[in-house]
Amino acid sequence: DTGVSQNPRHKITKRGQNVTFRCDPISEHNRLYWYRQTLGQGPEFLTYFQNEAQLEKSRLLSDRFSAERPKGSFSTLEIQRTEQGDSAMYLCASSLMDQPQHFGDGTRLSIL
Amino acid sequence: KQEVTQIPAALSVPEGENLVLNCSFTDSAIYNLQWFRQDPGKGLTSLLLIQSSQREQTSGRLNASLDKSSGRSTLYIAASQPGDSATYLCAVNGNAGKSTFGDGTTLTVKP
Numbered sequence: 001d002t003g004v005s006q007n008p009r010h011k012i013t014k015r016g017q018n019v020t021f022r023c024d025p026i027s028e029h030n031r032l033y034w035y036r037q038t039l040g041q042g043p044e045f046l047t048y049f050q051n052e053a054q055l056e057k058s059r060l061l062s063d064r065f066s067a068e069r070p071k072g073s074f075s076t077l078e079i080q081r082t083e084q085g086d087s088a089m090y091l092c093a094s095s096l097m098d099q100p101q102h103f104g105d106g107t108r109l110s111i112l
Numbered sequence: 113k114q115e116v117t118q119i120p121a122a123l124s125v126p127e128g129e130n131l132v133l134n135c136s137f138t139d140s141a142i143y144n145l146q147w148f149r150q151d152p153g154k155g156l157t158s159l160l161l162i163q164s165s166q167r168e169q170t171s172g173r174l175n176a177s178l179d180k181s182s183g184r185s186t187l188y189i190a191a192s193q194p195g196d197s198a199t200y201l202c203a204v205n206g207n208a209g210k211s212t213f214g215d216g217t218t219l220t221v222k223p
Contacts, residue, residue: 004155031209042116042201042213043156056210091155098163100146101203101211103155 002026004104006092012110013082020078021107025094032075033101034067035091036060043091049075079109087111114139116204118214125192126222133187133217135202140180143207147176147187150199150216159187159200192221 005024013019025032030051035043046065047057051072061067064083069075079086089108093101115138125131135145144163148156160169160176162185168177175188189196199216206212 006155033209033211035211035213040215042118042203042215043211045210045212048209050209058210093156098144100158100161101156102158103148105155108153 004092004094004102006090006104006107008107009105010108010110012112014112015082015084017082018078018080019082019109020076021090021092021109023075023077023092023094023104025074025092026102029094029096029102030072031095031097031101032069033093033095034075034077035093037089037091037106038087046077082109082111084111114142114204114206114212116202116212116214118200118202118217120217121215122218122220124220124222127192127194129192129221130188130190131192131219133189133200133202133219135185135187135204135214137183137185137204137212139204140183141206142180142204144205145176145178145185146203146205146211147174147185148201148203150201156201189219192219194221194223197221 033048034046037043049069089106091106093103095101147159162178173190201216202214203211
């Protein structure tokens with residue numbers, strides 16, 4: 001069990017650029033979640049996958065955001081045309097069905 | 113829409129004290145509830161998971177209780193230590209997999 005891995009740890013980009021984050025879950029976990037967290041707040045749910053199927057998306061996930069989980073393994077979260085308000089920590093978690101979620105250390109996005 | 117509230121937002125106690133953190137939620141139709149710890153700049157570490165059919169869970173110095181009907185959970189920390197200083201988050205999970213988090217309680221344990 002190597003834990004949930006997220007890359008990069010920190011991304012700095014100019015407003016209007018596209019960014020992509022990667023999450024590698026714990027290998028046997030079939031569920032994968034994405035959250036966004038801003039300073040002083042709890043994580044906000046964005047979307048989750050069961051295997052390769054994206055089962056739910058939050059209304060927070062505007063059409064500039066897209067997530068994929070090809071082959072039910074790693075996942076990517078892409079943000080197009082980034083805005084100042086996208087600055088946050090993006091957290092990924094994985095779990096086995098109804099078992100506890102295990103979180104990665106997140107990717108901190110800073111928009112200049 | 114599920115809403116989760118954690119009180120207090122911040123707590124400072126001397127080392128050795130027992131303490132209780134509170135979590136309340138508005139929709140009692142939950143699947144389970146999970147308590148996490150978050151250190152600054154880090155991800156979340158799972159502490160305890162309570163299924164909706166359970167009343168409490170214990171792990172070492174931690175005890176979490178769940179009263180689904182009243183929409184409340186508590187996290188009890190016994191004999192607090194400086195290493196317990198962190199933000200503690202409560203997450204309420206529906207059976208569709210979606211988690212709703214509170215904004216956390218930031219705990220400082222003074223030596």
